[in-house]
Amino acid sequence: MHILITGGAGFIGSHLSERLIREGHTITVLDDLSTGQLSNISSLSGHPSFNFVEGSVLDRALVAELVQPAEVVFHLAAAVGVKLIMDEPSRSMLTNVAGTENVLDAALQNKAHTFVASTSEVYGKSAKFPFQEDDDLTIGSTKNLRWSYACAKTLDEFLALAHARESGLPVTVLRFFNTTGPRQTGRYGMVIPNFIKAALDNAPLIVHGTGDQSRCFGHVSDVVEALCRLMKTPDARGEVFNIGNDQEISIRALAEQIISAVGSSSEIQHVPYDQVYPVGFEDMQRRLPDVSKLERVTGFRPTVPLSQIIDDISDEMRLPLTA
Ligand code: NAD
DSSP: EEEEEEEEHHHHHHHHHHHHHTTOOOOEEOOOOOOOOGGGGGGGGTTTTEEEEEOOOOOOOHHHHHHHHOOOOEEOOOOOOOHHHSSHHHHHHHHHHHHHHHHHHHHHHHHHEEEEEEEGGGGGGSSSSSBBBBBBOOOOOTTTHHHOOOHHHHHHHHHHHHHHHOOOOOEEEEEEEEEEEEOOOOOTTTTHHHHHHHHHHHOOOOEEETSOOOEOOEEEHHHHHHHHHTTOOOOGGGGGEEEEEOEEHHHHHHHHHHHHHHHHOEEEEOOOOGGGGTTTOOOSSSSBOHHHHHHHHHHHOOOOOOOHHHHHHHHHHHHHHHO
């Protein structure tokens, strides 16, 4: 099958590209290398079934040209990460809304099955746990630009589902919860790579606020498995899925586990939110997915434990030092 992956040089996209090449598909990656890197897809360069195009999803003509031969599109390209969204909110919103509009418009022409990457952020401040796909979404004030990412991704979901309803476009919405593993960069505020890097350097692990806030972390290999199964499941069309691991851990306990796992002498430092983000920044206490719909439809639920995630990332980070 011919598959287009936007954002395929990024963290999730590069792992997905490798897996789909192994399965015998023909893959085209479109990426502007803003947060992605060529090194993520270096194992694929020169492969006869792999094609990399450097460009933007904001380039309508290019998107139309690349979607045209594809039977499946994974639209993963986006401005990602709380830090990036807070630093560059307007550019991020444009990428995350207009980019998706371009991909969906192009897919309408050939009815490619289009997977649209969304996020657990769309659940916003909801306090009904675990989050289920049909729950109400509760976001904050427009004065708090943090919510612009959730709003942009919510609009993407609406657009995808509207095209499904109006034109029969086969779409599937992927609500990713925290996904982590090798190749994820800490530059954009991703907590696990940042903590592991600090622990390996015996530097302080900076915990925002009390550290009582909890999160769930999915291994990228589990996420890729979920995507491959959804691609082969006709029942996934027209549906929204939570994709993530449902084992919860507080950020303080995460820091402690990482320090212990890498044998570090690091200390944990608590820093108030207003020293890291603009005043009024809101962080969520919990973000817990209900993955029963994913399991019901695909027969699969993410289970790789946090200990494995920490081992895999720390092994990768140690590599340049020992090579
Ligand atoms: P990533 O930053 O590694 O991947 C995003 C990719 O998109 C990068 O390679 C980047 O260069 C590319 N990109 C950005 N703007 C582009 C543009 N205008 N044109 C073409 N390419 C562009 O991040 P990721 O974690 O792999 O995220 C993939 C998708 O999953 C994103 O849509 C993100 O919103 C979503 N998501 C990820 C997580 C997570 O925990 N990793 C959680 C929720 C949602």
